[in-house]
Amino acid sequence: MTGNRGPEKPPEDIERRHDKAREFLIDALSLAMGTLAVFHYEPKGTLAGVIAFAGGYVIAKLLVELLWSCSGALLGVLSVLIYMATLVMALSSLPAMLLSALLPGIAQAYWIWALWPATGSLFHPLTLSCVAWLILLGITIFKRNLFATLFGRAR
Structure with missing residues (x-):
């Protein structure tokens, strides 16, 4: 008699969950670096603050993606x-x-x-x-x- 174990999650769901966790981690690091860029440079004005945040965010996102791809x-x-x-x-x-x-x-x-x-x-x-x-x-x-x-x- 075989036990009724219930449906197992397909591998696609597991991969998708890990992709979402990876993207969340990269976005969290990028947001933190954008915030640190604003606090470090202390821009004068709202537009300069947005530019500093966006620059820090984009650079961090690119560097994390590069590091992730060639980490081995x-x-x-x-x-x-x-x-x-x-x-x-x-x-x-x-x-x-x-x-x-x-x-x-x-x-x-x-x-x-x-x-x-x-x-x-x-x-x-x-x-x-x-x-x-x-x-x-x-x-x-x-x-x-x-x-x-x-x-x-x-x-």
């Missing part, structure tokens, strides 16, 4: 650059270089931990590149094509 390639390039940077930082000692070469994730965490007290700031290029790498990883994971392949509909 950027993730690979940034991974190689971070790996090379940790190897260069570890040139002073052989054990540090071996650990950086064999355990890159742990080495990156160590170098961030070591650089933070030495520089007094988290705004070191290696730290910022690791944050950018994590953001690109999140974008790559949540791309629309990943959702389509997870639910059996490859394009």
Whole structure:
């Protein structure tokens, strides 16, 4: 006897829902950047405020779309650059270089931990590149094509 499970949602509905969530996220980021542009530039007059908001919105929307479309390639390039940077930082000692070469994730965490007290700031290029790498990883994971392949509909 087979159980009556009820109708499952077709993959088109799931894809459409993820597309709507993606578009909502892009629009929310673009609105936030347009608002930040107005607060940053403090335009004089309503027309200048509208122009600053529209410029910030359009630029943010274009940049997010560009980042979303080429996030996989950027993730690979940034991974190689971070790996090379940790190897260069570890040139002073052989054990540090071996650990950086064999355990890159742990080495990156160590170098961030070591650089933070030495520089007094988290705004070191290696730290910022690791944050950018994590953001690109999140974008790559949540791309629309990943959702389509997870639910059996490859394009």
